[in-house]
Amino acid sequence: MQRINKKDIKLMTGNEACAEAAIVAGMRFFAGYPITPSSEIAEILSCRLPREGGVFIQMEDELGSMATIIGASLAGMKSMTATSGPGFSLMQENIGYASMTEIPCVIVDVQRGGPSTGLPTLPSQADVMQSRWGTHGDHPIIVVAPSTVRETFDWTIKAFNLAERFRVPVIVLLDEIIGHINEKIIFPKKEEIVIIERERTKENPKTYLPYQCVDTDIPLFADFGAGYRYNVTGLCHDETGFPTNDPEKIDALYRRLNRKIERYTDEIIEFKTVSLDDAEICIVAYGSSARSAYRAIRRAREMGIKAGIFQIFTIWPFPYEELTKISQHVKNFIVPEMNLGQIAHEVSCATGCDVIKVNRVDGGLITPDEIFERIKYVSV
Amino acid sequence: MFPYEKYLRLDKFPHIWCTGCGCGIIMKAMLRAIEKSKIPKDSIALVSGIGCSSRTPGYVDFNTLHTTHGRAIAFATGLKLAKPKLKIIVVSGDGDAIAIGGNHFIHAARRNLDMTVIVYNNYIYGMTGGQASPATPIGKKGSTAPYGSIEPSFDISGLAIAAGATFVARSTCYHAVQLDKYIEKGLLKKGFSLIEVLAPCPTYYARLNRIGTSVDMLRWYKENSIPVEAAKKMSRKEKDGKIIIGVLHNIERVEFCEEYKKLVERVKRGQATF
Numbered sequence: 158m159q160r161i162n163k164k165d166i167k168l169m170t171g172n173e174a175c176a177e178a179a180i181v182a183g184m185r186f187f188a189g190y191p192i193t194p195s196s197e198i199a200e201i202l203s204c205r206l207p208r209e210g211g212v213f214i215q216m217e218d219e220l221g222s223m224a225t226i227i228g229a230s231l232a233g234m235k236s237m238t239a240t241s242g243p244g245f246s247l248m249q250e251n252i253g254y255a256s257m258t259e260i261p262c263v264i265v266d267v268q269r270g271g272p273s274t275g276l277p278t279l280p281s282q283a284d285v286m287q288s289r290w291g292t293h294g295d296h297p298i299i300v301v302a303p304s305t306v307r308e309t310f311d312w313t314i315k316a317f318n319l320a321e322r323f324r325v326p327v328i329v330l331l332d333e334i335i336g337h338i339n340e341k342i343i344f345p346k347k348e349e350i351v352i353i354e355r356e357r358t359k360e361n362p363k364t365y366l367p368y369q370c371v372d373t374d375i376p377l378f379a380d381f382g383a384g385y386r387y388n389v390t391g392l393c394h395d396e397t398g399f400p401t402n403d404p405e406k407i408d409a410l411y412r413r414l415n416r417k418i419e420r421y422t423d424e425i426i427e428f429k430t431v432s433l434d435d436a437e438i439c440i441v442a443y444g445s446s447a448r449s450a451y452r453a454i455r456r457a458r459e460m461g462i463k464a465g466i467f468q469i470f471t472i473w474p475f476p477y478e479e480l481t482k483i484s485q486h487v488k489n490f491i492v493p494e495m496n497l498g499q500i501a502h503e504v505s506c507a508t509g510c511d512v513i514k515v516n517r518v519d520g521g522l523i524t525p526d527e528i529f530e531r532i533k534y535v536s537v
Numbered sequence: 538m539f540p541y542e543k544y545l546r547l548d549k550f551p552h553i554w555c556t557g558c559g560c561g562i563i564m565k566a567m568l569r570a571i572e573k574s575k576i577p578k579d580s581i582a583l584v585s586g587i588g589c590s591s592r593t594p595g596y597v598d599f600n601t602l603h604t605t606h607g608r609a610i611a612f613a614t615g616l617k618l619a620k621p622k623l624k625i626i627v628v629s630g631d632g633d634a635i636a637i638g639g640n641h642f643i644h645a646a647r648r649n650l651d652m653t654v655i656v657y658n659n660y661i662y663g664m665t666g667g668q669a670s671p672a673t674p675i676g677k678k679g680s681t682a683p684y685g686s687i688e689p690s691f692d693i694s695g696l697a698i699a700a701g702a703t704f705v706a707r708s709t710c711y712h713a714v715q716l717d718k719y720i721e722k723g724l725l726k727k728g729f730s731l732i733e734v735l736a737p738c739p740t741y742y743a744r745l746n747r748i749g750t751s752v753d754m755l756r757w758y759k760e761n762s763i764p765v766e767a768a769k770k771m772s773r774k775e776k777d778g779k780i781i782i783g784v785l786h787n788i789e790r791v792e793f794c795e796e797y798k799k800l801v802e803r804v805k806r807g808q809a810t811f
Binding site: 186188207208210212214216217218220221222224225226227228229230231232233234236250251254380381382384385386387388389390391392399400 | 549578579580582584594595598599600601602603604605607608611612613614615616617618619620622623640641644797800801804805809
């Protein structure tokens with residue numbers, strides 16, 4: 158057995174792991190605005206970033222926080238913000254700007270009950286659809302949803318990698334449970350951690366086209382102030398970066414922006430399956446609800462019920478194809494989530510099955526018992 | 538003749554501004570000021586929000602960033618803190634800067650973040666069709682104030698001074714020569730500088746208020762402007778309805794980027810504890 162260095166074992170919360178992972182990923186610019194239950198991320202980074210020579214700034218609101226991290230990323234820094242429901246709503250317009258202008262950044266949303274002020278101190282998973290469609294217009298976005306403190310560490314690093322690789326905003330969906338739970342974490346070894354940087358242009362500044370359609374569909378980046386003097390606009394633009402009203406160029410931009418994610422779904426989508434091979438019942442879970450789902454299937458297996466789990470790490474793009482494949486031998490799908498069925502609908506689309514929903518919107522977490530009861534009900 | 542072509546993206550012309558619009562006058566003054574201040578093109582980032590003024594970046598050869606409505610100063614904050622060597626100029630309109638973007642405007646001034654903000658104040662939302670803005674003078678019309686605005690207007694320069702800006706000047710499109718100097722001073726000032734420029738909008742403001750043409754607007758600026766030195770000797774009543782132009786405010790105060798740099802050094806030396 159591989160020996161684990163004692164220093165690599167810690168007790169920490171999801172919010173702490175998130176902040177720590179961001180530093181490991183190379184994030185050196187944080188702008189944010191206080192909001193429960195995400196504030197610890199800002200507090201930790203206000204202490205850590207100056208030590209790393211990075212920048213921490215508390216902005217006047219979330220609209221400004223989002224704008225500021227985009228500005229910093231355009232100057233070449235890996236940047237992020239952290240917020241919760243109401244602040245996440247305020248960030249939406251500029252998240253669209255980052256999508257449209259292809260400026261990498263990471264937004265952490267530690268979900269709480271909504272809409273409006275809702276339940277500031279209680280968990281929820283109700284921002285799943287907002288994370289996909291919160292900003293107006295067809296736009297590319299990647300959303301990840303860890304379920305443990307260790308997964309939060311790993312997926313925060315991966316969020317930066319995805320943002321850099323595909324030049325998109327990436328959203329890390331935590332919730333109050335993962336954000337505040339104290340859990341044992343064994344850090345990965347340094348050499349196991351992969352860090353990706355955005356691909357920068359080597360082109361002559363005179364001939365550089367900031368949004369040139371390259372084979373990869375991901376244009377090459379130039380830091381602002383590095384001698385390229387190009388234009389960035391949220392208006393529909395052509396490969397030169399200047400506004401256009403030419404229908405052909407408009408169509409080309411929107412299709413490329415979305416294709417940039419669609420063609421790489423194999424690389425982006427990650428999920429985990431446990432005891433699904435012979436399963437008759439499949440629990441599709443993500444975030445903190447997955448924790449209860451694991452416990453529930455263990456109990457079910459002990460009682461001889463063939464239940465398995467499909468845990469989604471990347472909610473968007475959604476693993477439609479993978480679930481379609483599973484629906485060829487499983488017909489019963491249970492989706493536990495702390496909302497009124499936002500992902501259940503997607504599972505239903507992918508599987509063509511009537512999905513059994515286990516929902517809670519009372520600020521309480523979904524218990525293993527609640528899921529187990531549904532498993533029992535389906536199995537008879 | 539000033540070598541404007543050195544700074545213009547000539548292939549982007551003709552511009553979208555209306556005949557008689559003040560935006561071009563301000564843009565040219567800005568270019569003359571940049572030339573005089575000898576700041577290299579590569580180190581300038583010109584940031585804007587949404588509106589007529591905010592189309593300026595498209596026409597000039599710098600690092601140019603056209604952002605969302607009201608957020609130019611916040612985007613510029615990120616650029617500046619990430620790359621303090623960049624010289625940041627924000628161009629904004631009255632609606633963009635002090636209505637939807639008012640919060641960033643006052644807080645950047647409070648932090649005294651090193652940037653020069655040029656507000657093109659045409660008293661109206663031009664791009665969207667002449668709606669009243671927070672700068673529309675009381676009693677004046679806009680397409681959403683058909684009976685005349687009943688709201689008192691904001692004094693943009695006064696707001697910047699109160700919020701903590703270290704250099705504030707006001708000019709008009711008639712006083713274009715003085716404008717160069719104010720912008721140049723603003724660019725050379727380390728800290729938050731604001732240049733407010735009254736700009737004619739003949740298409741909406743002048744038409745809806747039956748003022749006449751752009752020339753009539755410029756004449757009105759000429760006849761109603763008072764240099765700040767003269768205004769100091771005048772009574773409140775005498776100054777009523779007049780435009781006070783000149784360098785209104787010029788003080789020294791610690792700048793945010795410098796202060797942040799010091800904080801990092803202190804923390805690294807282990808001198809800062811919590």
